[in-house]
Amino acid sequence: MKIPVPGQPVRGSKTGQPIMALLDLLGRSWAMGIIWHLYSGPSTFRDLQDYCESISPNTLNTRLKELRECHLITRTMDGYSLTEQGVELFELLKPMGSWARHNWAKSFENDNQK
């Protein structure tokens, strides 16, 4: 799969609008999960495999490469970790966590009719 770069054609935008490139990148399996997890600290490849219960090593490796080329993660002596930009992005993702818990999840409680 082509790595989405702002300014170049990506899914959703022939001109590669940054937000579309970003959505393309993040909308791949496990991408956001990896970022989410790395915020709590650097992880080894195997840590990530454990965290992402059902990811295959191929996919994990592909995702890591993409995220690295897109400047969101990097390798350190302690394993993979977020770059400054990665942290910035996480900060934007973060509010989704509380919204999911406090608002979104609640709306499923009355889903027993159907």
Next chain:
Amino acid sequence: MKIPVPGQPVRGSKTGQPIMALLDLLGRSWAMGIIWHLYSGPSTFRDLQDYCESISPNTLNTRLKELRECHLITRTMDGYSLTEQGVELFELLKPMGSWARHNWAKSFENDNQK
């Protein structure tokens, strides 16, 4: 593909933590793009097809079903549109747009080495 419901096993969480269910849902092709687009107003099925340049009708339909079952979009007389929750989620997604443009995209400008 199983529709991710908070409280039930999803990719990334056997207990279905809300954020994981949300990331699973949004991390599917075009999901965030659809939400992004619908914020600008209700769209018909065909509008969405045009917007999501390369989506197939099957995938679009699948995604629409998922987003509907997860209370993020709904059908109105004008076509598909965001629910209140969908709007809330968009508001959380929105900052990513300016960050992508003003911060993230900039970091690619010096990527001509390699």
Next chain:
DNA sequence: AGCTTTGCTATTAAAATTATAGCATTATGA
């Protein structure tokens, strides 16, 4: 009655993801 728009379904092909095994380093430990 014909033509268009809309919201799909069906079918097939291509691509992504998973599952599983396993290998080459580099510690670690006895």
Next chain:
DNA sequence: TCATAATGCTATAATTTTAATAGCAAAGCT
């Protein structure tokens, strides 16, 4: 020092998603 374990993967094949394309039924003009 030699075995053992941890790490970061690659290879291969099976499965699942997604895309491409055609087309149809229902509703709305004209």
